[in-house]
Amino acid sequence: MKTFIIHSLIAFIGSYLYFKYGEPLLPYNAVWAVFVSTFIMFVLWLTSASYHRAYFHKLPKAISFIVFFLKELVIANLRVAYDILTPAYRMKPTVVAVPLSVTTDLEITLLANIITLTPGSLMIDISADRKFLYMHTLYVKDDDVEQVKYNVKHGFERRLMQLTR
Numbered sequence: 001m002k003t004f005i006i007h008s009l010i011a012f013i014g015s016y017l018y019f020k021y022g023e024p025l026l027p028y029n030a031v032w033a034v035f036v037s038t039f040i041m042f043v044l045w046l047t048s049a050s051y052h053r054a055y056f057h058k059l060p061k062a063i064s065f066i067v068f069f070l071k072e073l074v075i076a077n078l079r080v081a082y083d084i085l086t087p088a089y090r091m092k093p094t095v096v097a098v099p100l101s102v103t104t105d106l107e108i109t110l111l112a113n114i115i116t117l118t119p120g121s122l123m124i125d126i127s128a129d130r131k132f133l134y135m136h137t138l139y140v141k142d143d144d145v146e147q148v149k150y151n152v153k154h155g156f157e158r159r160l161m162q163l164t165r
Helices: 002-021 029-047 055-085 104-116 145-164
Strands: 094-099 123-127 132-137
Touching: 002 029, 029 132, 055 104, 055 145, 094 123, 094 145, 104 123, 104 145, 132 145
Parallel strands: none
Antiparallel strands: 094 132, 123 132
C-alpha cells in the first residue's frame, strides 16, 4: 500500500511537471493528465523489482473506492439540498455508535474523514478502546440505526479495508 501511494504521488507530480514545465505534445486536459499519470505509474511498475503481486490489484479497488465515495457525496449533497429547498422537514438527527473493524490509525483517520466529508454526517469521537466510532447523522429512516451502521460498515469501511490490507 505504501509503495502504491508513493507511486501515485510520483505519477501525479510527474504529470503536473510535464504539463507545467515541459513541452507537452498533448493538449492539457483531464483525460491526457490521467493518461500521463497512468503511463508514469506503469513505467514505475515495470522498472521496480520490489513490487508485490497485489500492486495492480489495488488500482481497480482504489478507483472503485473513489467512484463509490463520489456517488455517496453526490447523493448526500442532493438529499441535504432537497431538504433545505422544500418546506417539509425530513431530518431525523441521531448519534450512532458504529463498531469498527479497522484497527490502524491510518484506517480510522481515513474512515472518519470520509464520513465527515459527506454532507449530513459527522464523526464525533472514537471510543477509548478504539472499538466504536461515534457518528452524528441527519437522516435515519424510520429510526433504523442498524441500517446506518450497515451502510457505513459495508460501504465505506469494507472498501477502505480492501485498499489498506
